[in-house]
Amino acid sequence: MRQLILAGLCALASFAAGAETIAIRAGGVVDVIAGTVARDQVVIVTDGVIRAIGHDVAVPAGARSVDLSKEWLAPGLIDAHTHMTLTETTDAAPFESFYLAETNAYRALRGMHHAAALLQQGFTAIRDVGNDGEWTMVDVAKAVENGLFAGPTIITSGKIIAPYGGQSHRIPHERGAFWQYEYLDADTPDEVRKAVRKNLYYGAGVIKLVTDNNPYHAGLEEVRAAVDEAHKAGVPVSVHVYGGPAAQVAIDAGVDSIEHGFELTDAQLQQMKAKGMFLVGTDFPRAHLDIIGTSGGILPEPAVLGPRIVDRLRRAHRIGVKMAFGSDTVMEQKGRTRADLMLDYLDVWKEAGVPPAATLRAMTANAAELLRIGDKRGRIAVGLAADLVAMPADPLADVLALRRIDFVMKDGRVVRQGPR
Ligand SMILES: [Zn+2]
Incomplete structure (x- = not known):
């Protein structure tokens, strides 16, 4: 309940400040459930929440653009x-x-x-x-x-x-x-x-x-x-x-x-x-x-x-x-x-023969389900919080791509863009 109340207060604060819309152009969007990548997607984020995803979605006027067109976008x-x-x-x-x-x-x-x-x-x-x-x-x-x-x-x-x-x-x-x-x-x-x-x-x-x-x-x-x-x-x-x-x-x-x-x-x-x-x-x-x-x-x-x-x-x-x-x-x-x-643990998962898709699912959707936050986080889907990472390589081809994360978004705010 405490978390719900805090989430509610945060939402009110964001609305009061004026909700910012961000349009992310992603070279690939990773579906961690299906283990697939959708190419050349636009992800619309408003007020910390993913509002639309697709190849041809309309970008609202005044939206701030984030160019990740050479990157793979995955859930945080x-x-x-x-x-x-x-x-x-x-x-x-x-x-x-x-x-x-x-x-x-x-x-x-x-x-x-x-x-x-x-x-x-x-x-x-x-x-x-x-x-x-x-x-x-x-x-x-x-x-x-x-x-x-x-x-x-x-x-x-x-x-x-x-x-x-x-x-x-x-x-x-x-x-x-x-x-x-x-x-x-x-x-x-x-x-x-x-x-x-x-x-x-x-x-x-x-x-x-x-x-x-x-x-x-x-x-x-x-x-x-x-x-x-x-x-x-x-x-x-x-x-x-x-x-x-x-x-x-x-x-x-x-x-x-x-x-x-x-x-x-x-x-x-x-x-x-x-x-x-x-x-x-x-x-x-x-x-x-x-x-x-x-x-x-x-x-x-x-x-x-x-x-x-x-x-x-x-x-x-x-x-x-x-x-x-x-x-x-x-x-x-x-x-x-x-x-x-x-x-470093990614090396162990590789050594044990766990495919990248299963490893990534364990680090996102599965973990979110266990934490009982799966209805809000852990996947890239409309209505979920914009907790996102991006990297210049496909994590489904090699899960070690996660070592090259160069973009982090938390609840719709850009935490980092560019190498550390
Ligand atoms: Zn412990």
Whole structure:
């Protein structure tokens, strides 16, 4: 509801300022559902919304012209698994060290920095799935919605809900449950419901569970409670789980997406397909794994995980489970933005043999459906928001064309035109 009200206010503000019409001449317009390109199209955008598309559409008098006649126009990209406020350092440090030394204010500033960089490179929507301290991404999203900063559409989970201990291991009891700065402990259906409500209260647009991080994992009744409570509020549930019985619980409970799922069996992927459940595979490039190692003790060794990721992505595509792109990027590399690092994942999708059209669909329409914004974003269609990117090569011929994005439009405003 809050998002609806804000959207309404934005629309009123735009009308008050006088709605600008933009006519984009595109060499090709990519249909991410059909996996086809329509050549030599004109796209009319008024008040942030796509009003007409076609070869011969009438251009309204006074429309501002944007010449992309040598470019391919695609929907803005979406990453369904980000942690904008978190940075991991090296494998030598325990996971807790990534957040214990930082304030909420600093986390929010980092989140805004990364979100702005992502938009510049064509990510027009993201879903941030926790590890943001005390709901800092709610404020980053609010700052973008209120026009304080340019950024993507942000759906955020608030605190990660997990069985006792969050993603911490063997912390001495004398230290106390300090991880609750970053997580909500929930070990019964009632505790899960309370944790879900707490996140909803503070502005979550998705509920994130971590269910398999300890010798114990969340049970069916607990995950079902999360699904029931979240769905009643119109919010999806995403579950961090690698495989095994904990993944089976998540599948049986009817969650909306499995995050990671590195060890999912073919049978489990089949069940997910039958239920229309998304896989957000966070398919780390091997070069990234070699830098982050075990991610402070929560990932398998790179030599094990690297090949496993490629194999699981290949199997998931072959079986036909619905996939939404999610990077889980939390590292930094000098001279590169977080978006640069996110686009490294395209190499993994290529290596796994996923065709460009399917990869692009995972990064646009599929992700928008998972984020429950598919009626407004994720495709180039009349009536949808003008979240657009363009590049001088066909992304359906080679998905690495997405690295060459040189035009970004967000809600009808040109964010960037020309190389970075
Ligand atoms: Zn993650």
